[in-house]
Amino acid sequence: MDDLLGKVALVTGGGSGIGRGAALALAAAGAHVVVADVDRDRAMSVADEASWRGTDCFGITLDVNDPHAYETARDVILRRLGRVDVVMNNVGVVAAGLPEEIPLAEWERVMSTNLLSIVRSNAVFLPLLLEQRSGHVVNTASATGLFQYEYERMPYSVSKAAVIALSEALALYLHPRHVGVTCLCPGPVATNIRQQVTFSGAPVRMHPPVKGMTPADPIAVGEMVVDAIRRDRFLVLTHPELHDLLVERAKDPEGFLAERIRSVEGG
Numbered sequence: 310m311d312d313l314l315g316k317v318a319l320v321t322g323g324g325s326g327i328g329r330g331a332a333l334a335l336a337a338a339g340a341h342v343v344v345a346d347v348d349r350d351r352a353m354s355v356a357d358e359a360s361w362r363g364t365d366c367f368g369i370t371l372d373v374n375d376p377h378a379y380e381t382a383r384d385v386i387l388r389r390l391g392r393v394d395v396v397m398n399n400v401g402v403v404a405a406g407l408p409e410e411i412p413l414a415e416w417e418r419v420m421s422t423n424l425l426s427i428v429r430s431n432a433v434f435l436p437l438l439l440e441q442r443s444g445h446v447v448n449t450a451s452a453t454g455l456f457q458y459e460y461e462r463m464p465y466s467v468s469k470a471a472v473i474a475l476s477e478a479l480a481l482y483l484h485p486r487h488v489g490v491t492c493l494c495p496g497p498v499a500t501n502i503r504q505q506v507t508f509s510g511a512p513v514r515m516h517p518p519v520k521g522m523t524p525a526d527p528i529a530v531g532e533m534v535v536d537a538i539r540r541d542r543f544l545v546l547t548h549p550e551l552h553d554l555l556v557e558r559a560k561d562p563e564g565f566l567a568e569r570i571r572s573v574e575g576g
């Protein structure tokens with residue numbers, strides 16, 4: 310989709326961080342943006358900010374775990390804006406703890422919020438995009454889904470690996486049908502994500518993909534998403550170091566894992 314002018318975009322988890330960055334960048338590119346968030350005030354406030362760019366933006370309350378939320382959102386968007394072109398599935402929550410101490414209920418909550426939310430979204434929005442033979446789906450995964458560099462938030466990293474697999478398979482299906490797919494894999498980004506981390510059992514500290522990696526600015530990440538939609542690019546890595554690590558792993562998977570084990574052991 311080389312031109313976002315007049316297009317309609319939905320961003321879930323749009324009330325903060327990367328979702329906010331994407332909502333503002335999409336509006337700056339000329340899109341009408343629907344900011345969806347479980348936190349109503351955040352959704353309204355970001356929609357208001359996005360409107361300053363001159364497009365028709367509004368906020369809605371949406372909990373990605375609610376099985377009916379996407380139908381309701383679709384109906385509201387179609388009534389107010391008449392179409393949907395971009396769907397950004399961006400919500401992600403983190404459960405931290407040692408693998409044997411994280412309860413099953415936490416696994417289920419994280420998998421539902423991070424992965425099955427996209428399945429719910431697909432069921433409602435893909436028929437529209439397929440019917441109009443145009444559109445773009447953006448799924449927010451994480452660097453932690455690309456390769457494993459820690460064990461302290463396993464439900465999160467496993468859900469994000471699944472989001473990458475789902476997005477790749479979706480690209481196989483949708484690309485020939487004129488619908489683009491982007492999978493955003495951020496390294497550290499300066500957002501509010503730490504506020505919603507839940508901890509189980511003994512305290513743990515979380516490792517970054519690479520020591521000393523500078524957190525990216527969420528507005529800049531939003532601009533990367535817009536660029537990927539315009540150029541129909543699949544993988545968005547927010548930090549060049551992530552690309553280098555993927556090349557390193559492809560060259561020597563055993564050695565790469567051994568190095569990650571040494572690195573977590575060394576703290």
Ligand SMILES: NC(=O)c1ccc[n+]([C@@H]2O[C@H](COP(=O)([O-])OP(=O)(O)OC[C@H]3O[C@@H](n4cnc5c(N)ncnc54)[C@H](O)[C@@H]3O)[C@@H](O)[C@H]2O)c1
Pocket residue numbers: 321322323324325326327328345346347348351371372373374399400401402422449450451452494495496497498499500501502503505
């Ligand atoms: N910040 C990082 O370092 C980082 C790195 C890699 C991936 N990510 C991913 O980026 C995405 C956005 O995270 P962020 O860092 O911007 O976090 P954030 O906490 O700043 O924003 C997340 C937003 O999602 C909303 N939300 C939470 N649960 C929801 C639900 N059930 N339904 C609807 N909205 C809900 C929150 O209210 C919040 O406004 C997540 O998928 C996260 O996993 C973040």
